[in-house]
Amino acid sequence: MAISKEVYKVLEAIVGEEYLSSDPVVCEGYRSGPSGYEAGLGYERVMTKIPGCVILPLTTEEVQKIVRVCNRYKVPYVPYSTGWYGPRSHCHVDDELLIDLKRMDDFEIDEKHLYAVVGSGVIYSQLQEEAMKRGMYIIVGGGGSQCSAIANMIGDGWSPLSYRIGLPHRRILGTELVLPDGELVEMGSLALQDDPFWGDGLGPDLRGLLRGFTGLRGCLGIVTKMAIKLMPFQPERLEPAGISPHTSLQLPVNRVKWINFTMPSKESMKTAMFEMARAEIGAGVTKVPIFWRAIAKASCKEEYWDIWSKESEETIRDFHLLRVLLVGFGSEEQMEYEERVLNDIITEIGGEARRTRPTDESWFKNADSAGMWLMCGGYVSVDYVIETLEHALPHGENYAELKKKFTPPLMPDYGDPGWFQSFELGHQGYSEFLVYWDPDENTDGVDQFYLETSKENIRKRFYTSLLGPHQPLYLTGPAYGPNYHKWMLAVKDEFDPNFLSHPPVPLAHDEFVEKAEWMRPMKDWEGPQITK
């Protein structure tokens, strides 16, 4: 059923005619792709639609009214801020209402109490710039600085800087959530007062409904306002330099410094991360996957593939680059102390410092994802897992082995076990397994590998971020928790009995497997009965 004239009129009365459109040209602008994360894959082709109508509210009250109208007239809707999560943040059913939140760009900073209050339309680039002007900083997640800060905080939201400043679910403070039935829940201190400085719930913490590791992709309501904890930085400015696309930040090396180390082995990188955490030094640390270098060197897709194809199993096997960020948060003397301790550690392990440019090309302001997409043609992380360092290494190795079956169409990685790093001062370890392909080739194998990794995780008892909406819920559900899917769907039923908030998420990947003929043979699990 198309959005009726009656509904259109009611929606128009809420936001005004200027901020509502069912013009096919406008709606086409909200099509998933043509490039970006997960673009061009089967999920995008099979599951995404262009919206039947687009609405741009300005206030939380307007969002509430829109959602209530959707419930009254049974109109499916999807919340949308910047759309950078790729197909999964776009419409999935016909005649859906896309609620574009970019006009909700209120932005305040409380410097003394280390937080910013943002609307859904505020992106990381703005937030990081304003934070840094005031001696603070935030993680710009791997999604990139062009992402909505709120969307990234309730989805992913980490980078090598998470080594020191912690994961996003710890930095969400007072938050407004419009539930799928239009009711408003204010969390943290906002529940009691017009002040969002505090995040913990009143009693049980309803922030539990916001994320679940990598988010719910809008299937359990719309976050319209969030206070985000900022972390204190050092006082000197990081100066922008260069001409786009070759831009960077010049680092004040007396206070901020990246140092690259050549390490003797993968195991030695793990040891270095462990020892840094034990000594409680550093502001960031990561293994540098070799293909990052190829991405950095290439200026176009063809050049990237040329550079990369010169690598071999030998060059990969012998490449162990550790990248460490030091920040003199308190003083230059602290920086010098940490550098001495770091050098002690690296020397003991047999590593060697390399000449490192006094610049930051990615993690402070940009994150790299957009560049990665452009260089490689097609890109998705088949998994990105926060667990422990002991989990991270075998997890990546396991994926590298599994990937051989799907190469091509996947880009050969010559056995590279992906990216790993230390989080939360060594309490956690991270692994991310990124895959690339040439979008001009048949990509069915990419879809199949993506699903196969899920089965592999279950078989090998690995944790994974790709739960909830990211893989078939009835495949992963019984295996984790166990039966987390049952609780998740019960909560969904309670707050969204009409199943209107971004349907068929969280069952979208289940539906994709049913609909895509190249995926169907892989289904060896029960359910679900998709009726809604």
Added chain:
Amino acid sequence: MTVKTKLREIVGPDNFFDDPEVLSTYSRDFSLAPAGVPNYVVKPKTVEEVQKVVQLANKNRLPVVPTSSLVHFNGAAIPKQGGVIVDLTRMNRILEIDEFNRRVRMEAGVTWEQATKALAKKGFRLMMPLSPHPMRSAVTDHLEREVITNTVYDYGEPLQSMEVVWPTGEIFRTGSASVAGYPDSPSKGGNPSGPGLDFYRLLQGAQGTMGIVTWANLKIEYMTTMDRVLFSPVEDLGYTIDFLHRILRLRVGQECLLLDNTDLAALAAESWPEDFEELRATLPPWTLILVLSGMARRPEEKLKYEENILKDIIKNEFSEIHLEQNLPGFPGMGRKLLPLLRQPWPRKTPYWKNRYLGGCQSLFFITRPAMAPQFIDLMEEVAAQYGYPVDDIGGYIQPIEHNRACQVQFDFFYDPDSEVDMELVRSLYRDVSSVLASEGALFTRPYGELADLVYESATGYATALRRVKKVFDPNNIMNPGTLCY
């Protein structure tokens, strides 16, 4: 078969109790909350036993009140509607100390004393609230979001993954412990998030209303290798709070807190009551305590750069702060205090909050630090109206997260043998709470009567909370009468 018979069968006759004398020990705690008697007490040893008890209770709509220790200060484990107490004190195994990933996995019945001793043997420590009772459950204190004294770790919360028995009796593991076969898995339980929802958030601050947590993973930290305890008498609380805004964002120090003379005397007194009275009379009204620590490598150098940061800031910006290794007139205070900040209260000595008059009712809330002095004034005004001696009230301010917020705690001491005393403190507590709440004090852990005060003002939150509760506990068997359920 009756419920009673079935309960006895599940846990065995030695671990089932319905003797009125035993039941009465669960009817009160160290708070002023009204008494409430359970019908039964069971002491399971395994999660399967917990599961069976909960399944039985759910089937029979029998209230279930979980308790992990016998030491409670807020009335949360007192049955409000009878039912069965699930006493987890026999589930007191430390299941793993994972040195590489710096975590400890332990059952809910493990006490602070037990945990800190076991960890110290391996060179580790747990993040702790201020001098916790040695027999309290470490897992429960972190579940209940007790505020820790350490302010330096940016990643905050120590709680990681956990196992829970939902009110329906289903066993569930949260976060990365949710993998099949855990702990026999590459996944160690280091991530609290997921699967699907952040279930752990719903269990935090729940006062046993959302399920029974049987074990949890907590982060642990290495022991420091060198420490320097610094003190500064506080002349002007606002000025000192500004100083903390300045230094804590530089990540200087480990523990940092402000104590008033009564609470500091109660903690530091050796002979009782002489020492306490003398200390209380002579200590400054408030004292800032800051612990600098060196870690595994080059500890002297770490202490030196931290001291230099402090020296520069004090010299150039905060000349009225006098941070010294000794509190003038109180030699040896540093030696006394460090163990109190790093270990639970010693078991052989009456708990510090109960030393003075026998009973203590604490009132705590979150606020912006600059508001703390104003809340102290308000509290003192109300106390004066009640004729409660202001000098007898203990005060504690705990900076949180680089001092972007703080917890303020007032300790009202009373004689538990005096009905008059108790009634006075009960009324005072109620009125102070109400006045402070109306001025913006944030009671994020609303125990007892505070729950009504809080949820009446946060109806949207309470409604959503009830809806979530209904999903997990359709028969409202878990600790009914608590919070807003």
